[in-house]
Amino acid sequence: MSTSGDPVATPALPAADGQPGAGSGREAIVRAARRAFALRPYAEVTMRGIAASAGVSPSLIVKRFGSKEDLFNTVADFRAAADELFAAPLPELGRHLVLTMVELRDRFRGDPLLRVVFSLGIDDERTLLRDRFREQVTDRLAAALSGPDALLRAELIAGQLLGLGATLSLHRPDGAGARTGPDRLADLYAPGLQRLIDGP
Template sequence: MTSGQAAVPAPVRSDTDPGGPGTREPRTGDPGTGDAGTGRDAILRAARRAFTQRPYADVTIRGIAADAKVSPSLVVKHFGRKEELFNTVADFGPAAAELFDAPLPVLGRHMVVTLVRHRRTLQSDPLLRVVFSLGNRDERSLLRDRFQEQVTDALAARLTGRERTLRAELIAGHLIGLGATLGLHRSGAGADATPEHLADLYAPALQALIDGS
């Protein structure tokens, strides 16, 4: 965090996950968003764009509200202060819990199927927003810290055998790469493939890292 700025409080749990490059951001009220006219999901999408693409000090509640097409008071009603909204955006815990919720012998396949289904159901990617924080030294670096703690370290703690941290880092890279590829080629062959077929092709490399083989 840069000098002179208030400390960012402990993370607040989020019930949605971020969009990434190439993903369509559904507008408020779209089927499947769970927004139902409240504006909450639109605010989250706008906040993700703001905090991952601009320095923290440049982001304002008013600017997020304008992007989300809601009033600033509605942003405050749903999320409180800017620091609390930032913490919601920076929380990878729920996504990691879902991605890692399978026994180790089938975890690779579970992660691929879960990630693809998440993208298609919610029109967003659970991990890709961390990419926007790379190379930044302001509060956006907190995204990397949270990703390390909530995704990479959490996965490493589940693995067995040697080089668990290295293997967890490589697995995280595979998952981010899958999301980026599906976003880049969103009208390509992957868009027509089932999650299960994508897992047939992609999961073996993940599983080899999980097994340590």
């Protein structure tokens, strides 16, 4: 099992609806694999179990993703989500982060970043989730920030995004967040993010 931080030649999560594989079992496989790899050691995860959870055949997973390692590397890839999250100028990034997080959650029927939380404290292949998250999300954001404490501010921003995702998940389906529109969520949550983005 390779744990290198180098990009892998495996399919990334689709950046938008309509990508090849959308609606043909691919998203269900990715969701099932996220849950399986986040909650159990790599060695205990089977393609048959993922297939059962996704409601597809094991052969379809092999056809779309190849090996279990290839599927794991797809789950451990945050680049597509990061591309969308960071696609705004720094002065507008705080609001963009909130709106995009909500939109990605709706599109993928799950949080695009939250799976990394389940890897905390696990000393096996799932450490790759943390390594990739740091490289593809936190370090990338830190490189874009100016001023002092850029890495610390990037870590705090990433933590707040994870907190937003956790809160929306915790109180679904009938919590106040679930009943609140994205713009109102951004009105309340984005200013704190923007202060960290702007720095001192």
